[in-house]
Each structure stands twice: as C-alpha cells, then as structure tokens.
Amino acid sequence: MRATNGRLSLLFHRVADRLEISGGATFQVQAYRRLADRVAGMEESLHERWVAGGRLSEVPGIGKAIEAKLDALFRTGTFPLLQRLAQEVPESQLELLHIRGLGPARVRALAEHLGVRDVEQLRTAVETGQLAQVPGFAERTADRVHRSLFEYMSHRGRRLRHLCDGPMDTLLRRLSTCPAAGAVHPVGSYRRGAEDMANLDLVVVTTRPEQIAACLADLDAVEVLDETVSGGTLRDPPDALVPTGSDSGRDRGDAGRQGDAPLPSVRVRFDSGLVAVVRLCPPTIAGGAIAWHTGSRAHNARLRELASAREMSYGPTGLRAGGRPVRSRDESALYAALGLPEIPPELREDRGEIEAALDGRLPQLLRREDVQGDLHMHTRASDGSGSILDMAMAARALGHSYIAITDHTQNVRIANGLTPERAAALIDEVRRVDSQVEGIRILAGLEVDILKDGALDMPEEILSRLDVAIASIHSHFDQPLEEMTARVLKALENPHIHILAHPTGRLIGQRSPLQLDMDRLFQAALQCRVSLEINSNPERLDLDDRHCRIAARMGVPVVISTDAHSTSQLENLSRGVLQARRGGLEPKDVANTLTCGEALAVLRRRG
C-alpha cells in the first residue's frame, strides 16, 4: 500500500491517541497530533519527497526523531513505536475516548481498576454499578458517563453526513469519468438526507459491470474489499448472482438484504474506514433498483405491500410481475406502477408519506433557494473568525438578502462573550456597516445565554435595541427535567426573545439532548410566538426531523440558521434545509423564507 499523506496522518493520530492513554508526555502527544493535522493538509507527498532524497526534517513539525522513524518506515514498512503502543493500548480502548466525560486519564483508570478496555465492558460496568469503585467516578460523573455512553452507542459505527460528502464526491467524480458508467446515483441514507450513516450506497447504471469494477480498483483513495461482478454484460436482472452480504450497521436493511436477488456490487473502503457499496444495474430496471436502494426498510416494506396488492413483487431489482421484471427506467415509472406520485427521497421513511401520497397531499418541500436570509452567525466580536462585513459579503454572494449578526454574551466566557457595553458597541457597528453596504440588510442581534436559573445574560435595555434576540443554553447541561424545562420556558417568556437556538442542545453521537419536556416547550413556543431554530451545524442539526414535523403540525414558527463562525460555514444552510425536508417542512413553515420585513414581523410577535 502506498504511504499517502492521508495514511501517514492517520498513523500519527493513532500514535498520539495511544500515547495519551498510556500516559505519554503531553507535549509529545501534541507534537504527533499537530503533525498529523499538518500532513493531512500538505500538498507535497512526504513519501515522494523521501524517495527523491529530500530532507524530511525540513518539513515543519518533523524533527530528528520523527525523521528517523519515517526513514525506517519507508525502508522497512514498520513503525515500531506504534507496534509497541498497540500492544499496550488496543484499538477497542481508543474508542472509549469518544465518550464524553472520558479522557485519557479516566480511560486509564477504568482499565486499571476494572479491566475495562472496550465499550461493551464499560457498558457492563455501568449497568452493574461498578463504576463507583473507580477513583474519579463519583455519582454525578458516573451518571454523566452513563448518559454519554448511551448517546454514543446509539450512533456507534455511524458517520456524520459532512464526513461522507468528500468520499461521495470522490466516487461520483471517478465514476463520471468511466466510459462504461451511465447515470450514477447516490442512494441509501445519504440520498434520504440522513444526518449520519453506516456506509455509502450508490447505484451505477451500466451494461458493462466489469469495467466499473476496474475503474474503482484504479482509484487511489480506496481499497476494494470485494466484488460480485462476474463476466459478461448486464442485460437482465441478475437473479443468479451471489449475495454480497455487504451492509453493516443499523441501516443494514435500507440497501440490500431486504429481498430476493441482489444486484452485483463492488465494495470499497476509504482510509477513514468508511465503506461504500456500489451496485450495478442495467438501464431497463434502473428506476426500480434506485428506488429500492434509496427507501428505508420500512418504506420499502410498505411499497412491497402495495406491489403485492397489484400481484407484483418488489425487491432489489425493482418490480416483478409473473416472475418477470417490470421495466422502470426512472423512479417515477416505479411509483406510477404502484399508483403513487414520486415521493421525495427525504420522506421515504414510512412516517406518513405513503398515506400522504395516496391522498394526493405530499408536501411541496422547502428548497434551499426558498431561504432568503440567515439569522444566526458570529463575528470576531466573540468567537467567529470574520468581520461583520466579511460575513455580509459572503452571505450576499450566497444569494441572501439579509443576515443577523448574533455574537455570544458574556457568560460564555470561552467564546469571548460580549458585556453589555461591548454589545452596545457591536449594535452601533452593525448599524454603521449596514448603512454602507448594498444588496443585503444586516440586522443587529445577539445569541443571549440562558443562565442556570433561566435569567438572560443581557439587560433589557440592550435586548430592546436588537432586531433579532436569540436565546440558547451553553452551560449546566445536566439539569434534571423539571429544572431544565422551567429554565428554558422562563427564557422564552421574556418578550424580547425571538428565537430559541439549538433547542435540545444535542451533539450527534456525543452529547444527549437536554432533559427537556418537549411537549411543554412546543406549547410555550406557540404561546409566546418564539421561533424554534433548526441549527445547520452538521454536529447539531437541532431541531431534528421529528421535531420539525411536530413544529409544523402545531404551527410553531421555525427558522433555519447556520450558526456560522466563519464565512465558509454559511454554506451549511443546505444541511439545515435537508433536515427540514426530512421533517416535511414547506416554505410556509419557515420564517426566513420570507423577505426581511415579513420575517421581522413574524419574529416581533407582540408588536
């Protein structure tokens, strides 16, 4: 295997993680970690530099010690330091670091006192109450670890969507240059717009499957795990082919393994461990195959019932009648054959979309271009990296007609939150910049911290000067349900507050949602006319799709915002839109699809 920079970066990360758990010097750990990041972003290949006789120690971050280790690695293919560390700290133990509340020291303590070296053992220790025996795990910490373990387990083996975009792009670009490939379709959870996924799934329309397999084998970024592409051409549904048994993780059902005969496939793995399953199908049944591999298990089961009622069957190769494939060149043909309009991929979860389709009341889903403004972002005034003008120009370039500058308030110290004096100055500065730019309106706002007792972290006189006042929680995440609910409701009752940002406080796979009575929250939002945010940060996506659905049903206004801390993060808006689409939201449900004036009228509820 070639020693790409990506692989070297991974190696340095593994060394750093293990050194940390085994109690290595902090600065040594940092040196490896910094180097890992640096190498990942380098244009020049370290290996090629070495081959050409270049000095590695001239690369920033590489000194004499690492140069010698790399020299040995390139000559012998081994990295003895990592081999030694791997014996001390197994891979399974590294995984424990992903659980909030567990750092290297506590992971070490768990191994020393309980012999816990993997997630399953930790779970047992938690469930049997053994955690309390370990120094450093008093009741509250143990409680916390318990909750974050639960959150972690529920997303284990899954990757956040933004980490899958690059690999998906790589595959799409490669396949688009392959002469044997017709249309290339992302399918599976990715196409349904899911926030995280176990693997990538694609369907390639082709009559020459072997050439597709060869094309993927040629791709530097991946390793081919296996393929079930036998010789010849692909004309008829390949019923006789051997199952791949490919999918892994919770999603196992939504692509493959649900029915009869699978399509031939090629499975590849990226350096990050992400697996992609590329399925190959002939044009005649493309619509059925794409639909089958896109729908969730539950959605497909419903389509199968409909097919059965029409004396057809439905499986990986689409519809069959009397044992013969039903032609479906595209998905609309497939749905039409079942008496349905085509259902948008984001809705294919069996959460009411089949009934809606049958009744002719599928929503006209929100589109990215419906959104006219972004009401949550940060600048250098607190913890952002751009100026007011930077953010405004970048937003204008994205087609926004208005934005709100909403920096943090003083209680969020680490984010350089604003005192009332600095907030007042920021408002003046926003007004000044707004008067000088054309083509976009800049609104003055703040992301006001909700304190432990529900009080707001900014005096009324400042709040009353804002166009957009956002309230949100950044501390004391562990309050019990009653306390937390009362805290948030108290903040919503303040008449100056327009929006509740990242309402549940979750970080996907890392931090559980706040213990919050969501029924009462929705009721209060409705009564106070406070909008609830869909935060587009890929680690938050909060509200989630189910909450979006509830909000729309109850008539609680929703706002989709980026919470951008840099100009590039303004592009995350499409992630929030995707979540809204999964929640079935239409433009009318989302306040920032309105013009600036109209949106402000919705926000200024009591005026």
Place this chain on the structure above:
DNA sequence: GCCGTTTTCGGCCCGACTGTTTTCAGTCG
C-alpha cells in the same frame, strides 16, 4: 515530540469553571 536559540534546554498551552479532589481532568463554543 518540535522549535528557536540567549547553542543546550526551556517553552510549548484558549482558559475559567466544575466536579472531585486536595492537585487535577475534562469541558464549553
């Protein structure tokens, strides 16, 4: 581990706060 150098070793560090300790680990945006 690396770096810069006052060339042989000290500095490197977001930093205040919390929980659990009695000096420290982990957290927050």
